[in-house]
Amino acid sequence: MFEILHKDGKARQGILTINNRSVETPFFMPVVTKGAAKFIDNVALKEIGSDAIICNGFILSVKPGLEVLEKMKGIHNFANYDGIIFTDSGGFQMYSDKLLIKTTDEGIHFKEPWHGEKLLITPEKDMEIQSTVGSDVAMCLDDMPLYGSDKKRIQESVLKTIEWAKRCKQSHDKTKAQKKSEQKLFGIIQGGTYPDLREFCARGIAAMDFDGYAFGGLAIGEPAEKTFEAVSAAIKFIPEEKPRYLMGVGTPELILQAVEKGVDCFDSRYPTMTARNGTLFTNNGQINIDKKDFELDKTPIDPSCNCFTCKNFTKSYIHHLTRLKEPTGHILKTLHNVHWIQNFMKAIRESIKEGKFEEFKHNFLKACSS
Amino acid sequence: MFEILHKDGKARQGILTINNRSVETPFFMPVVTKGAAKFIDNVALKEIGSDAIICNGFILSVKPGLEVLEKMKGIHNFANYDGIIFTDSGGFQMYSDKLLIKTTDEGIHFKEPWHGEKLLITPEKDMEIQSTVGSDVAMCLDDMPLYGSDKKRIQESVLKTIEWAKRCKQSHDKTKAQKKSEQKLFGIIQGGTYPDLREFCARGIAAMDFDGYAFGGLAIGEPAEKTFEAVSAAIKFIPEEKPRYLMGVGTPELILQAVEKGVDCFDSRYPTMTARNGTLFTNNGQINIDKKDFELDKTPIDPSCNCFTCKNFTKSYIHHLTRLKEPTGHILKTLHNVHWIQNFMKAIRESIKEGKFEEFKHNFLKACSS
Numbered sequence: 033m034f035e036i037l038h039k040d041g042k043a044r045q046g047i048l049t050i051n052n053r054s055v056e057t058p059f060f061m062p063v064v065t066k067g068a069a070k071f072i073d074n075v076a077l078k079e080i081g082s083d084a085i086i087c088n089g090f091i092l093s094v095k096p097g098l099e100v101l102e103k104m105k106g107i108h109n110f111a112n113y114d115g116i117i118f119t120d121s122g123g124f125q126m127y128s129d130k131l132l133i134k135t136t137d138e139g140i141h142f143k144e145p146w147h148g149e150k151l152l153i154t155p156e157k158d159m160e161i162q163s164t165v166g167s168d169v170a171m172c173l174d175d176m177p178l179y180g181s182d183k184k185r186i187q188e189s190v191l192k193t194i195e196w197a198k199r200c201k202q203s204h205d206k207t208k209a210q211k212k213s214e215q216k217l218f219g220i221i222q223g224g225t226y227p228d229l230r231e232f233c234a235r236g237i238a239a240m241d242f243d244g245y246a247f248g249g250l251a252i253g254e255p256a257e258k259t260f261e262a263v264s265a266a267i268k269f270i271p272e273e274k275p276r277y278l279m280g281v282g283t284p285e286l287i288l289q290a291v292e293k294g295v296d297c298f299d300s301r302y303p304t305m306t307a308r309n310g311t312l313f314t315n316n317g318q319i320n321i322d323k324k325d326f327e328l329d330k331t332p333i334d335p336s337c338n339c340f341t342c343k344n345f346t347k348s349y350i351h352h353l354t355r356l357k358e359p360t361g362h363i364l365k366t367l368h369n370v371h372w373i374q375n376f377m378k379a380i381r382e383s384i385k386e387g388k389f390e391e392f393k394h395n396f397l398k399a400c401s402s
Numbered sequence: 403m404f405e406i407l408h409k410d411g412k413a414r415q416g417i418l419t420i421n422n423r424s425v426e427t428p429f430f431m432p433v434v435t436k437g438a439a440k441f442i443d444n445v446a447l448k449e450i451g452s453d454a455i456i457c458n459g460f461i462l463s464v465k466p467g468l469e470v471l472e473k474m475k476g477i478h479n480f481a482n483y484d485g486i487i488f489t490d491s492g493g494f495q496m497y498s499d500k501l502l503i504k505t506t507d508e509g510i511h512f513k514e515p516w517h518g519e520k521l522l523i524t525p526e527k528d529m530e531i532q533s534t535v536g537s538d539v540a541m542c543l544d545d546m547p548l549y550g551s552d553k554k555r556i557q558e559s560v561l562k563t564i565e566w567a568k569r570c571k572q573s574h575d576k577t578k579a580q581k582k583s584e585q586k587l588f589g590i591i592q593g594g595t596y597p598d599l600r601e602f603c604a605r606g607i608a609a610m611d612f613d614g615y616a617f618g619g620l621a622i623g624e625p626a627e628k629t630f631e632a633v634s635a636a637i638k639f640i641p642e643e644k645p646r647y648l649m650g651v652g653t654p655e656l657i658l659q660a661v662e663k664g665v666d667c668f669d670s671r672y673p674t675m676t677a678r679n680g681t682l683f684t685n686n687g688q689i690n691i692d693k694k695d696f697e698l699d700k701t702p703i704d705p706s707c708n709c710f711t712c713k714n715f716t717k718s719y720i721h722h723l724t725r726l727k728e729p730t731g732h733i734l735k736t737l738h739n740v741h742w743i744q745n746f747m748k749a750i751r752e753s754i755k756e757g758k759f760e761e762f763k764h765n766f767l768k769a770c771s772s
Binding site for chain 1: 437440441466482700715716718719722725730732733
């Protein structure tokens with residue numbers, strides 16, 4: 033399933049294969065919550081180098097609903113995406129102020145976002161949902177305290193996350209055997225920004241032999257040093273041969289730091305969300321296309337980029353569409369940002385293959401700060 | 403500039419060439435008001451067979467502004483569209499309840515939509531705007547009474563439209579000579595649904611020798627018989643050899659009726675606007691993809707359509723995205739509707755070439771009603 037092909041310091045380059053679908057690591061997954069990313073379709077995502085995406089198991093179970101997904105033969109067929117599909121448990125969404133009622137030992141009590149119906153999602157229920165959705169990789173249901181919670185609350189959350197991970201694993205193993213499914217299951221490590229709690233959680237989760245390990249509850253507002261202190265504290269207790277996934281990270285700078293520490297996998301709304309606001313990736317750092325400076329700029333967003341948008345349109349035109357909040361501007365900007373980040377991931381992989389990751393990182397950051 | 407190649411009854415098939423760009427007639431123009439259509443880019447529009455589009459001269463003169471358009475060498479370069487660009491005068495927009503202050507003999511007094519500044523657009527000013535925007539075809543500034551206005555008001559509007567057309571022509575001839583421009587100018591015929599006023603206006607406008615003639619102020623709420631009574635009353639006074647343009651019409655049924663009467667050119671928001679609401683063209687009539695019937699439908703929107711959307715996605719998936727109002731659903735539906743209507747126009751052209759237009763029309767309408 034996961035093969036490491038090259039190492040360069042702690043950075044790794046490999047290949048993850050599930051259900052005859054492959055993605056080279058390290059990789060970045062666009063967020064396709066409801067079965068479509070914002071302003072870009074799944075065929076285009078794949079074409080521009082997204083060999084894996086992440087959907088939201090819980091949200092898909094409400095709309096279109098599990099019955100539809102079953103009859104349409106799973107999410108790959110339904111959404112016409114022929115790459116690796118991860119599903120998130122949906123826990124992240126349930127922990128919003130508007131939806132969360134409470135968490136108990138049993139599971140998460142929250143309001144269903146469309147009809148306001150009160151629901152309880154247990155680890156077992158969540159595994160069943162993700163199995164029916166038909167993703168290649170399911171994620172454990174975890175308990176995620178908000179950033180800024182006190183240590184006691186985070187301690188509780190770590191214990192609950194470990195307990196739920198056990199139940200997820202048992203339930204997943206059972207379903208997998210029954211359905212003869214190849215679906216993989218990743219454990220999630222919580223612990224806020226406390227290195228001791230991250231270590232404790234990592235030891236607990238790693239003991240259960242998951243197919244991969246994720247760092248959850250990070251990149252939610254804490255400073256980057258804290259993010260990587262937490263990752264470093266946990267990563268040494270994760271088996272070397274398993275894929276490691278830093279959830280919610282999607283900026284080039286953070287991806288570089290994480291790859292350096294041995295992370296293989298990322299997801300984030302960042303590239304698509306900021307595209308709509310006009311924040312665009314370039315090899316010289318991010319630009320805000322909304323700025324007056326670009327009103328008469330005849331060059332593409334990034335002259336070294338060969339995406340559809342950069343091949344066809346000027347900054348001046350994209351600036352105009354951004355000022356007017358035109359949806360076609362959102363399409364062109366989203367396409368650029370996703371294409372750019374997939375190209376960036378490819379360049380990272382190449383640099384590891386050649387044993388030049390540090391050089392690549394250094395040059396990239398230097399170009400961005402100049 | 404305009405060559406009629408085939409006739410079939412009153413229906414005509416020809417080719418319109420301006421500035422080395424050509425479009426076969428009859429043709430349909432997507433509405434690209436602000437330099438981009440909604441949810442589809444200009445390169446895609448051209449690729450799926452839109453060899454002409456219509457932009458709004460006045461709106462572009464405000465945003466991005468004439469200075470930007472001049473420096474970016476005109477609308478074709480700015481918006482990267484390599485087909486024929488018509489510009490509307492913008493009069494249609496100024497006649498909204500929110501913007502119109504009054505019309506005088508001089509021109510239209512109205513509020514600029516972004517800053518609320520009071521503006522006066524005269525025929526001369528409008529010609530200058532459209533010349534700077536750099537379209538291939540400019541439209542005269544006309545006076546457009548709302549549907550339901552009394553005959554006296556429409557009579558006044560006809561007189562004003564004729565008077566303004568004269569001033570547009572004079573001003574356009576002058577600018578054209580100065581700039582050595584190849585831009586064409588189309589006259590607009592008003593007259594509401596009164597055949598006598600349409601005839602009067604057509605005679606007045608035709609006497610001025612425009613490069614083409616448009617029917618304005620129709621398809622704004624009146625029954626279809628009234629639309630075509632008005633077109634029929636006017637069309638016989640327009641020189642046979644000039645292109646004829648029915649403004650604001652974009653449904654297959656109305657296009658067929660108009661082509662039958664000798665109309666060559668159409669524009670409308672209909673295909674893009676209704677796509678977003680879920681109304682989609684098929685060879686068996688329009689469907690509303692929002693309907694529960696399509697929840698589990700594994701077939702494409704139109705099985706005979708070879709657009710990107712129909713080749714890749716099922717009705718079930720499009721239904722799901724429509725229910726959630728997902729922008730990526732809007733993209734896929736817009737692409738289908740524009741592709742479909744351009745294919746429909748192509749089929750109309752083929753049928754005229756083969757002398758089988760009536761048969762085509764009959765079969766199409768029959769398939770839609772079955």
